[in-house]
Amino acid sequence: MAVSRRVGRAHPSGMSVSLGQNVRNERERAGLSMRELARRLGVSASFLSQFELGQSQATVSTLFAIASELNVSLDELLGHSVSPTNETPAKQSGERRGKAAGPLPASEYLAFQTGVRWRRLTDEVGADHVDFLLTEYEPGADSAPADQPQQHKGNDYGYVLEGTLTIVINGRRRQVKQGDAIAMRGDVPHRLLNETDQLVRAIWFVTG
8 A cells, every 4th residue: 555655744634624623513512611621531631721722632441531521432532424334323313513623634634732633534434433534643752641551432443554552552552564464442541652662553443
């Protein structure tokens, strides 16, 4: 499979605004104040306000925590659409209330704090809620703080295209090199980080 080595460094403001609006819509639908959701996430209300306005970036672990607290799937939070042939009643109901501000374009990157980027590789997902992503980790990038590893619904499946990705699963470290694949449960505490001086790129599937 031919993959461009060009790095998409910028994260267009429209993407961040779209994600922030989706978070705000879901938070309001859940009846949570900004201050209450911030308290549950362990972040400041000021940060959450800026995030909802598209003015600040979150960590990967914070995005998963938001999805968990709001009881939505990651693809719903990203504003993904579901193929009409695979729609479910629950999804149709969600579309009728117009909760999503719109999907993040598959052609652009979503940048997180600490040097992590995602780019969706398809514009639609099916009813099985699988996110198909190209992920990039700059040297020193980390998906979550050491004392707050990420946890989420579903599972992760990854294939490293280039570089070496360090994965810490429940405190145990493992290096996944170019051409290697990994599968892991999302509910087990984990972190993904680049401890090398070269860019790491991987194909990633996130279910649930």
